[in-house]
Amino acid sequence: MNDFLFYIIVALVKIVIIANMILITVSYLVYFERKISAWTQNRVGPNRVGYLGLLQPFADVLKLLLKEDIVPKVANKFIHSMAPFIALFVAFTTYAVIPFGPSITLWGKEIPLMMADVNIGILYVLALTSIGVYAITFAGWSSGSKYSLLGGIRSSAQMISYEISMGFSIAGVLIFSQSLRPMEIVIAQHGWMWNAVLQPVGFLTFVVAAFAETNRLPFDLPEAEPELVGGYHTEYSSMKFAAFFLAEYANMIIGSAMIVTLYLGGWQFPYVETFGFSPAVTIGLQVGAFFVKMGALLFFFIWVRWSIPRFRYDQLMNIGWKVMFPLSLLNLIWAAILAMIMK
Amino acid sequence: MSGTVPKKRLKDLSFWQKIYVPEIIKGLSQTLKQMFQPSFTMEYPEVKFDPPASYRGRPVLVQEENGIERCVACGLCSRVCPALAIEVQAGETEREKERYPEKFEINMLRCIFCGLCEEVCPEEAIVMSKDYEIVFTNRADALYGKDKLLTPIAKLQDRINFLRQYKG
Numbered sequence: 001m002n003d004f005l006f007y008i009i010v011a012l013v014k015i016v017i018i019a020n021m022i023l024i025t026v027s028y029l030v031y032f033e034r035k036i037s038a039w040t041q042n043r044v045g046p047n048r049v050g051y052l053g054l055l056q057p058f059a060d061v062l063k064l065l066l067k068e069d070i071v072p073k074v075a076n077k078f079i080h081s082m083a084p085f086i087a088l089f090v091a092f093t094t095y096a097v098i099p100f101g102p103s104i105t106l107w108g109k110e111i112p113l114m115m116a117d118v119n120i121g122i123l124y125v126l127a128l129t130s131i132g133v134y135a136i137t138f139a140g141w142s143s144g145s146k147y148s149l150l151g152g153i154r155s156s157a158q159m160i161s162y163e164i165s166m167g168f169s170i171a172g173v174l175i176f177s178q179s180l181r182p183m184e185i186v187i188a189q190h191g192w193m194w195n196a197v198l199q200p201v202g203f204l205t206f207v208v209a210a211f212a213e214t215n216r217l218p219f220d221l222p223e224a225e226p227e228l229v230g231g232y233h234t235e236y237s238s239m240k241f242a243a244f245f246l247a248e249y250a251n252m253i254i255g256s257a258m259i260v261t262l263y264l265g266g267w268q269f270p271y272v273e274t275f276g277f278s279p280a281v282t283i284g285l286q287v288g289a290f291f292v293k294m295g296a297l298l299f300f301f302i303w304v305r306w307s308i309p310r311f312r313y314d315q316l317m318n319i320g321w322k323v324m325f326p327l328s329l330l331n332l333i334w335a336a337i338l339a340m341i342m343k
Numbered sequence: 344m345s346g347t348v349p350k351k352r353l354k355d356l357s358f359w360q361k362i363y364v365p366e367i368i369k370g371l372s373q374t375l376k377q378m379f380q381p382s383f384t385m386e387y388p389e390v391k392f393d394p395p396a397s398y399r400g401r402p403v404l405v406q407e408e409n410g411i412e413r414c415v416a417c418g419l420c421s422r423v424c425p426a427l428a429i430e431v432q433a434g435e436t437e438r439e440k441e442r443y444p445e446k447f448e449i450n451m452l453r454c455i456f457c458g459l460c461e462e463v464c465p466e467e468a469i470v471m472s473k474d475y476e477i478v479f480t481n482r483a484d485a486l487y488g489k490d491k492l493l494t495p496i497a498k499l500q501d502r503i504n505f506l507r508q509y510k511g
Contacts, residue, residue, distance in 0.1 A: 036378070038382070039377070039378040039379075039382075040374045040377050040378055041377070042377060042380050042381070042382045042383050042384075043382050043383070043384050044382050044384040044386070047386075204364075303371060303374065303375070304371065306374055307367075307370045307371050307373070307374040308367060308370055308371075
């Protein structure tokens with residue numbers, strides 16, 4: 001009984017920490033998105049609200065809270081209000097299986113530094129991110145606007161073409177880890193045996209697929225402003241719009257956390273065991289390594305957004321089916337051969 | 344679908360351009376370089392833009408050193424104004440120039456800053472100033488009378504020199 005209570009409390013503490021971490025990271029991701037866009041365009045960016053504009057994200061949220069919530073007359077009201085919450089739900093539940101550190105021992109009990117050590121963690125992430133597209137498709141369909149509908153359709157078409165190359169790239173990773181458990185995938189990448197080093201092509205296809213999955217430029221066709229006036233969220237306002245916004249950035253964090261876990265060695269700090277630090281410092285360094293890698297990838301996401309123009313729809317399909325899919329298959333064969341040799 | 348679309352530019356692209364990744368890296372390095380350039384932003388309320396003499400700001404009436412306006416109320420500016428923003432009413436005085444504007448009003452809601460009034464003025468009496476901070480909170484305040492329009496000549500010397508050099 002005492003054990004049971006202990007694990008419940010630990011789980012609650014982890015939920016609170018991770019949920020708040022996501023929210024704060026999202027708000028500052030928006031801030032950095034604006035700052036980095038400003039720097040690339042030789043501007044200054046937000047610098048009025050608070051020191052260096054650091055309170056800007058909170059001002060934005062407050063503004064959105066005070067806005068009127070408009071639902072179009074022809075909208076399907078139930079689905080229209082449900083869609084943003086599906087998006088949020090997916091964005092927040094996916095973190096549950098991403099390990100951000102090794103197991104720690106507290107009061108004689110082992111606690112993994114992740115919400116749930118699920119043995120099919122990768123499948124769980126794939127399943128949930130596939131639900132994520134429903135949010136966008138529902139939002140597009142239920143708004144009763146042609147622009148939104150086009151955005152929703154594009155999103156599902158994009159999803160189908162990129163989920164496949166994503167799945168095959170992940171298969172290459174699984175050959176090495178022999179497990180779907182995220183913790184074991186990370187442990188399999190000890191030292192410099194990072195999957196990004198072993199299978200660079202798979203890394204590339206997965207990163208591209210991650211960009212497409214998170215609807216970031218150059219694959220942001222569902223919300224292409226010049227063509228679709230904002231796409232699936234054209235008819236959303238107030239907090240429902242904010243929910244989509246939040247989900248988009250939370251998805252970006254998931255995307256980079258997944259890339260780190262699958263390809264960049266997760267929380268592994270190469271050869272940290274040989275430095276001879278105390279266990280606590282080692283774990284601290286490893287957790288730090290995870291967040292540094294994630295931060296670098298998030299910067300990369302933003303950096304790409306402000307550098308590369310959007311793909312045309314047919315180009316997107318061409319790349320998805322004719323380039324990424326064969327490449328990920330090739331990578332799978334390469335991974336299999338490499339695994340045979342290394343055994 | 345691609346069967347019907349003619350393929351364009353295939354010959355122009357080299358192999359390295361076709362595989363796309365090196366070009367992406369080029370683009371990314373370009374934006375990265377820009378991130379470390381100084382910014383061009385002028386942070387407005389603290390730093391103010393100092394316009395060159397050719398700048399067409401708010402039209403104003405020139406006031407001589409003795410405090411009298413140059414305007415003789417001929418009404419040409421009012422006549423030429425494409426937005427019908429200027430209203431002039433002439434009056435008589437005992438001074439050397441016998442006419443003066445009893446009322447001179449520019450509706451700043453109408454003014455389009457074209458500078459035609461300045462160009463047509465025979466007395467060099469109405470010129471475009473460097474003032475770009477034009478604020479009012481209701482329509483009545485938008486009518487700028489002589490009190491707001493009269494500006495000492497010392498402040499306008501820059502523009503007058505510019506006009507003498509380039510006008511006509």
